[in-house]
Amino acid sequence: MGLTHTSSTKQGLKDLFNIEKTKEEDYVIALAGNPNTGKSTVFNALTGLHQHTGNWPGKTVVNSQGKYVHKDKEFIIVDLPGTYSLLASSVEEIVARDFICFGKPDVTVVVLDATCIERNLNLLLQVLEITGNVVACVNLMDEAKSKKIRINIEALSKELGIPVVPTTARSNIGMNILKDSIYDLCTNKIHTCPLQIQYPTDIEEELKQITPMLHSIFMDEINIKWLALRLLDGDESLINSIGKFLDYDLGI
Ligand SMILES: Nc1nc2c(ncn2[C@@H]2O[C@H](COP(=O)(O)OP(=O)(O)OP(=O)(O)O)[C@@H](O)[C@H]2O)c(=O)[nH]1
Ligand SMILES: [Mg+2]
Known part of the structure; x- marks a missing residue:
């Protein structure tokens, strides 16, 4: 990357x-x-x-x-x-x-x-x-x-x-x-506690490797775990949209 x-x-x-x-x-x-x-x-x-x-x-x-x-x-x-x-x-x-x-x-x-x-x-x-x-x-x-x-x-x-x-x-x-x-x-009168999907261990391990780097770039602009999953999946359309909406070239 x-x-x-x-x-x-x-x-x-x-x-x-x-x-x-x-x-x-x-x-x-x-x-x-x-x-x-x-x-x-x-x-x-x-x-x-x-x-x-x-x-x-x-x-x-x-x-x-x-x-x-x-x-x-x-x-x-x-x-x-x-x-x-x-x-x-x-x-x-x-x-x-x-x-x-x-x-x-x-x-x-x-x-x-x-x-x-x-x-x-x-x-x-x-x-x-x-x-x-x-x-x-x-x-x-x-x-x-x-x-x-x-x-x-x-x-x-x-x-x-x-x-x-x-x-x-x-x-x-x-x-x-x-x-x-x-x-x-x-209006923050209620808060959610959304169900988190747990992936198989090898995927979760991969995610642990790449999420700190993604977090340092995107902070809270995008859900980092979801972004990492999509990158692992090779989602080129999301990379294009990150360029378009966040003005960031992931250069993959
Ligand atoms: N029986 C029943 N029919 C419903 C209800 N809500 C919607 N419909 C009917 O379901 C059909 C589809 O409704 P739409 O509102 O067009 O559904 P949509 O999700 O916008 O559909 P797309 O935009 O094509 O994805 C229509 O015939 C509605 O009248 C409901 O609560 N009960
Ligand atoms: Mg509709």
Whole structure:
């Protein structure tokens, strides 16, 4: 690795994602999830008509943003493209990964399909490796109920170490509790303790070797363990994005 830190400017970072903050203290919320889990339905239920649609800068992927006020705060919510993972094998995955990783949303809401929650947990666990500021929204609870699927929300929340909110977005059920959880996390009224994946010993040993060096370069600009894992995996797209968003040439 050629470690030549050019500069680590974060200036204009929000501009790179076309975020339209009206006040500096507005909170930015990302909405992620597998395709067809009801993200846009949740987005519509939260924002009503206060929406704006464009494209992600330089991409042909739709970028929908909306706003809502809850209690005394204003929230800007960004509806990310549906993805099964953040391993950046498609433009949608790159957009979602870059926004969660470099756009630094205050909270990322991961929308899960209550009828096939195991499959959806894959993406959630990947998001938790990037940020702990996550609320899980278990949507389609009505469908789960009609299929006689029962989900122990409390146990799931305890296991994941984050708030978990059951919703039926199409009928506007659970939206206020979702807003409360987002608010509480943004305003530090609650703290998460996100589940950490333990990798096999040889991988953990490799990580121990490279994380101190990465930490000295990036400090808290990016989750170091996750970055190290992606580098071990040879994720060139992430190296490109580090150049683009953190102005740093990893020179690999
Ligand atoms: N029964 C039920 N249907 C829902 C619920 N939420 C969303 N839907 C329906 O599920 C379908 C997909 O919803 P979308 O909001 O478009 O899902 P999405 O995650 O944005 O989909 P992509 O953007 O394509 O990934 C639509 O037909 C919604 O009406 C819910 O809570 N219950
Ligand atoms: Mg959608």
